[in-house]
Amino acid sequence: MRVLVVEDERRLAQALRLGLTAEGFTVDLAHDGLTGLARATDHAYDVIVLDIMLPGLNGYRVCSRLRAAGSDAGILMLTAKDGEWDEAEALDTGADDYLSKPFSFVVLVARLRALARRIGTRAPRRTVLGDLVVDSAARTCTRAGTGIALTPREFAVLDHLARRAGEAVSKREILEQVWDSGPDSDPNTVEVHISALRRKIDTPFGRAAVQTVRGAGYRLAADGG
Amino acid sequence: MRVLVVEDERRLAQALRLGLTAEGFTVDLAHDGLTGLARATDHAYDVIVLDIMLPGLNGYRVCSRLRAAGSDAGILMLTAKDGEWDEAEALDTGADDYLSKPFSFVVLVARLRALARRIGTRAPRRTVLGDLVVDSAARTCTRAGTGIALTPREFAVLDHLARRAGEAVSKREILEQVWDSGPDSDPNTVEVHISALRRKIDTPFGRAAVQTVRGAGYRLAADGG
DNA sequence: GCCGATGCTGAAGATCCGCTGAAGACGGCA
């Protein structure tokens, strides 16, 4: 399990690294907000321990920027016992949990484990393909930041293709998965919906994310077309 | 904050329910171990008040089975002053805290609050979505600073949507969470309440925070509409 | 270039889904 600790007190940071490593975590450190943000966006961490008071960029900022960048790591914030602390703000910026200093190391480990467990079972929700974003949880789709309204069927088809981005998916499979219908249904139904989909997510943007694989079905380009 | 009280003395259980409800908790009762275990595994409680001496299945058993089932609710055990009581055993089975009878109600509330804080409910007390504020603890809702009176059901629906702000939530799920009803109940009930909600929090302000996701349910706009 | 197979697309009718007003049921409270 990979953990990033963003903490400016070096003694504490080192102690955490030693302790967490002994508990079986793989630990990286950052000592200020900017470095933390950079590392977190470069590497895929399971959980991030984030101090609120940081030089450069404070914890709230790091947290909201991470979420804006689409990170789905678990984030646990550390609050100084006397510092100003706004629980609502923290959770609003996308933190998953928090712990006030001074804290028990055992509690920290327990919380990190619980957090990782929670994050792990959280269904993957956003698929990013170039400037095309498919968000299964929100049931939204955006191209270059522009929201696109899709009907239920259209979204279901797109979602299914997105989960196998880059692979060719047969009409048969789409029919079974999206329509949960028997193998004797009309593949033309799929064609009609694919057509509608292209008219919404490709044509207006001069792109071609939905590709026809003759005889084999369709493929959603991994780079968004 | 959701609390489950598992206590076989009905008078005491009722008194706890009244008192805790007045303190802003959402309280459910169970009068024996098996029922308590069933309820606790079915619903996500933040904390569970668990009597040791219970008909059917005693508190220790309930506690260890809950933990075995992966529950991460806070558990506070109640011990009779004369009953045999093994603190080590209690904590071994996964209890977080304990209190011996007779106890002061004020102390119980304080312990429950501390416990909930320690366990770290990730549910924000207040959810801020643009100028729409939903306060789960106070059970109030304001839009642009104006207080809005909601009926219990309306608030429960809004609260549930707010906890998943930005995500599409199915009518089915709303029915299960807000009504804790079976999957065969009428989704139209939800529609009626959604309609009432919109008439109160959206229409008068010319906004559209409550969005219909055709075929999938509803979504509360993360920016308040 | 021809041909069959395969895929695309516009139109139209049928269907499904969600919204809403009203009526009655229910429950708390005096």
Place this chain on the structure above:
DNA sequence: TGCCGTCTTCAGCGGATCTTCAGCATCGGC
């Protein structure tokens, strides 16, 4: 018990959405 606010059920409306169909375009092999 009667009142009042709230909840659920019902039925109809209106519109979005789905499917079917038919004709046309495109592709690949010859």
